Structure formats: structure tokens, C-alpha cells
Amino acid sequence: MQRWHILGVGAIGGLFASLLQEAGTRCTLLLRDSDPDLAEGTTCITLRRGERLHSYQFEASASADASPISHLLVCTKAQDIIPAIAGVAHRLAPDAVVLLLANGLGYQQQVRARWPQLDCFSGSTTEGVFREGRRAICHAGRGSTLVGQPGRETAPGWFDAWLALPIQCGWSRDIDTVLWRKLAINCAINPLTALHGCPNGELAQRAELAALVGELCAEIRAIGIAAGQEQAVSDLQTQVMAVISATANNRSSMLQDVLAGRETEIDYLTGHLLAQGREHGIEAPRNAALLAAVKALRAGTRPA
Known part of the structure; x- marks a missing residue:
């Protein structure tokens, strides 16, 4: 029977672990070696939908364990994907299926270059989910999830389990376009909200920010x-x-990462966009300034 190991048990990882198990697929959560739940070998995720609470019990496994992994779902932050996979590489079957479900672009090529034997797929989701506690998440908004592999027209057999999920989930014959579209939208929204410390809606409500959105979109579109x-x-x-x-x-x-003092995914969003621009000889000064400003926030300073 197909079993998925979940690497990165945050909001998205917890949601998809819960959905897979609800649909009848066995899941194991890969936890940090210091996680107290490893002593028991099990852990529980509580998922809230509206006023209803659902609890899911999972097997827990440390990255350093030796048991083999045939199907791996990676839901870490983009900058953590390479070290996270490296931590479980000794457990991966030679032809293991690895599904990358994270923001940004660039890490996909890095994974394939480092582990060419793995069968790598990419996914994009618009499901609305956030953490309410250590193992408690809220499924706040319905969206859609698309999975694909560059150059592959039809879904592999293992994807039948994903079609059984109680959400809108489908196979994309052009996952590169899907990922690029999400990158473009994220580049126009996320860095601005992080820099100005505002919810998404203020980008439309404040005239100066709405104008910046338009300028960013023009540069992003030219590079795309x-x-x-x-x-x-x-x-x-x-x-x-x-x-x-x-x-x-x-x-x-x-914005949540900035507020929590965590490293952001800016290098795999705006950083990747600007690298594409340089490759094609297109300047994007608004996006470049935004990249520098967000990095300055992380460093605890602000650009002059």
C-alpha cells in the first residue's frame, strides 16, 4: 500500500497529511530529532474547518531513521528544501517519488541536479491554511491544487490517491506555466506586504501601494x-x-516570516525573477529595490 512521508509539517504539510489520511492513504510525519513526539512514535494533528474539529493520528519518524521512503511530500520553505532532502537522502529508494510543494522557483532544478535518480514532481496549491498551535491548523479557505512534471502529459499511477482527496486537485500537463504564474503573483504581493507590514488588502486600498503593484507587474510581465x-x-x-x-x-x-524573525523565501521569488531578467537582458529596478529592502529587513537594517 502506498505510504507518503511528509517533510515539513507546518500548515501546508499538516493539511495534506490530514487530507491524504482522510482519503485512505497512510502517512508518516518526518520530525526533527529534538521533537518530543518521537519518544512516543506517534503524533496528532488537529484540523479545524469552520466550527468543526478533526483529529488525525500519525506515525512519527526521525530523519535519521533507516526505514525506506518510497513517496516523499516536501512542504518546507523553499530555502530549506535542499538541506531537508539531504537529511533523509539515505532513506530514499533509488526511484523514489518526490513531490515538491513550496513557493518559488529555482529549487526544482537544484533537486534534480543533485539527485537525478529521483522521480521529481512539482505542485502548486491555493488552499487557505494557517497554524493555530504546534499541531493545530485551520483550513480557512478552499482553493485548488495542481501537480505535474515537466514534459509529462499523463498522471502517474500514484496520483490516483491525490484524486481521492476531499479538495479540488488535478494533474497539469503544463506545470511550468502554473508555477510561473504563481511566482509572478507572489512577487507582486508578498514582498510589498512584508516591507510595509500590511495585510494583502492594503495593497489595493492605499493609492501609493496600488501604484507600486502596477509597476511591479509591468516589470514581471516583461521578464515573463x-x-x-x-x-x-x-x-x-x-x-x-x-x-x-x-x-x-x-x-x-x-510577512509572517518577517514578523517572526525567520528567513524569507525572497531569493526563490524576486531573486529568481531578477535572475531570469538578467539572463534575457531585462532590468527590473522596482523589483530589485524590493529585493534589497526585504533582505535589509531580515538583516535588521533598512536600505538608505
Whole structure:
């Protein structure tokens, strides 16, 4: 029977572990060696949907364990993906399925280059979920999830388990476009909210921020077209404003990271975008300034 190991048991990892188990797929949570739940060998996740609470019991495993892994779902932050996989690489079957479900771009190529024997897939989700406690999460908003592999038209057999999830989940024959579109939208929203310490909705409510969104979108669209991703950035500003409206009260993951003093995913969002721009000879001064400003926040300073 198919078993998924979940690496990165935050809000997204906890949600998909719970959904998979609810649909009948066995899951094991990969925990840090210092996690007290490892002593018991099990752990529980509480998932809230509206007023209803659901509890799910899982087997717990340390990264250093020796038991083999055939299917790995990676839900860490983008900057943690390489070291996280390296920590369990000794357990991965030679042809293990690895599904990367994180923001940003660039790490996919790094994973394939370092572990070419693995069968790597990518996913993108718009499910609304946030943590309410150490093992408590809230499924606050329904979205959709797409999974794919570059150059692969049809879904592999293991994806049947994902089609059984109680959410909208599908196979994408063009996952690169899906990921690029999400990157473009994130680049226009997340860094601005992190820099100004505001919920998404303020990017539309404050005239000066709305103008900045438009300028960022213009630069992002130019780079996307040059990179062969015209479909992903088509009508980008309209898409971005729709997301801002739909998530007006939300705090972006990048803002949450800044507030918590954690490293952000800016290098795999705006950093990747600017690298694409340099490759195609396109400057993006607004995005470059935003990258520097967010990095200065992380360093505890502000740019002059």
C-alpha cells in the first residue's frame, strides 16, 4: 500500500497529511530529532474547518531513521528544501517519488541536479491554511491544487490517491506555466506586504501601494514574456488585484516570516525573477529595490 512521508509539517504539510489520511492513504510525519513526539512514535494533528474539529493520528519518524521512503511530500520553505532532502537522502529508494510543494522557483532544478535518480514532481496549491498551535491548523479557505512534471502529459499511477482527496486537485500537463504564474503573483504581493507590514488588502486600498503593484507587474510581465512564459503573465495585474481582493485580510507568508524573525523565501521569488531578467537582458529596478529592502529587513537594517 502506498505510504507518503511528509517533510515539513507546518500548515501546508499538516493539511495534506490530514487530507491524504482522510482519503485512505497512510502517512508518516518526518520530525526533527529534538521533537518530543518521537519518544512516543506517534503524533496528532488537529484540523479545524469552520466550527468543526478533526483529529488525525500519525506515525512519527526521525530523519535519521533507516526505514525506506518510497513517496516523499516536501512542504518546507523553499530555502530549506535542499538541506531537508539531504537529511533523509539515505532513506530514499533509488526511484523514489518526490513531490515538491513550496513557493518559488529555482529549487526544482537544484533537486534534480543533485539527485537525478529521483522521480521529481512539482505542485502548486491555493488552499487557505494557517497554524493555530504546534499541531493545530485551520483550513480557512478552499482553493485548488495542481501537480505535474515537466514534459509529462499523463498522471502517474500514484496520483490516483491525490484524486481521492476531499479538495479540488488535478494533474497539469503544463506545470511550468502554473508555477510561473504563481511566482509572478507572489512577487507582486508578498514582498510589498512584508516591507510595509500590511495585510494583502492594503495593497489595493492605499493609492501609493496600488501604484507600486502596477509597476511591479509591468516589470514581471516583461521578464515573463522574454522567458517564454507569456501565458503565465497574461493579464497579470488583473490576476494580482483579484488575489489581493480575495485574500484582503490575509497576511502573506513572507510577512509572517518577517514578523517572526525567520528567513524569507525572497531569493526563490524576486531573486529568481531578477535572475531570469538578467539572463534575457531585462532590468527590473522596482523589483530589485524590493529585493534589497526585504533582505535589509531580515538583516535588521533598512536600505538608505
